[in-house]
Amino acid sequence: MYSTKPTSVNNKERISTKKKKDFNLKFIVIGxxxxxxxxxxxKYCGCHETGNNKNNNNHLYFHHTVTDKDWSCNLKIFDTAGQERYRSVTSSYYRGANGCIIAFDLSQETSFVNLENWYNDMLNYCNSSDVSVVLVGIQREGRERIVSTDRAQKFSDYLNLPYVEVNVDNQSEINDVFDNLAKNVVQRIQSREPVATMSTFTTTNLSKLVVKTESRFGCSCC
Structure with missing residues (x-):
């Protein structure tokens, strides 16, 4: 996890800070x-403290800063602001994204099955060589889990994407998702290499895979 706000800077640290490389990144969250x-x-951005903004396309976005000893990231994280309910998320939302989180609710079967649509949208609207992607299963206290870790992992393995599960009440887990994605993007930019996990994929129909994983691992409540 990375500290977002240095608590103190002495003269030696000040000199080192000047050598840091700054990155301005756009993250999108879909699902x-x-x-x-x-x-x-x-929760990641502490929006009640920093506030949020709205751009001309009516997408909410939040600001956050991630720092490492060698670099600093100014993140602009875009939220769909409810437009996904009407399938009205346009190409402008995806354009220029460096990082993408595809999220689903572990207690909602439909949100898992619909990952196919969101993944294909991301491929259609984003430059696959410029965006790093992570699949995130969200757990909420008091809700019965429907999608097993095995099913979700099988699905993410097929797409060759990293998969993590987070509890919405666990701040550390939430921070790790965004911080690690930022680190991945920075490393990719610094190496000037395309994202191998995305370069070999094209838009496809994944419904059969979802059904197949259900039969292989048993019922969805397993």
């Missing part, structure tokens, strides 16, 4: 409505 996307972003 079905009411799976917890906004909650993740708000």
């Amino acid at each position: 079905d409505s009411r799976v917890g996307k906004t909650t993740l972003v708000e």
Whole structure:
């Protein structure tokens, strides 16, 4: 995890800080409505302290800074602001994204099955060589889990994407998702290499895979 706000800077640290490389990155968070996307972003950014903004396309976006000893990231994290309910998320939302979180609710079967649509949208609207992607399963206290870790992992393995699960009440887990994605993007930019996990994929129909994983691992409540 990375510290977002240095607590003190002495002269030696000040000299070192000047040598840091600054990055301005755009992250997008996609997935079905009411799976917890906004909650993740708000908790990560501490939006009640920093506030949020709205751009001309009516997409909410939040600011956050991630720092490492060698670099600093100014993140602009975009939320769909409820537009996903009407399938009205346009190409402008995806354009220029460096990082993408595809989220689903572990207690909602439909949100898992619909990952196919969101993944294909991301491929259609983003430059696959410029964006790093992570699949995130969201767990909420008091809700019965429907999608097993095995099913979700099988799906993410097929797409060759990293998969993580987070509890919306665990700040550390939420921070790790965004911080690690930022680190991945910076490393990719610094190496000037395309994202291998995305370069070999094209838009496809993944419905059969979802059904196949269900039969292989048993019922969805396993």
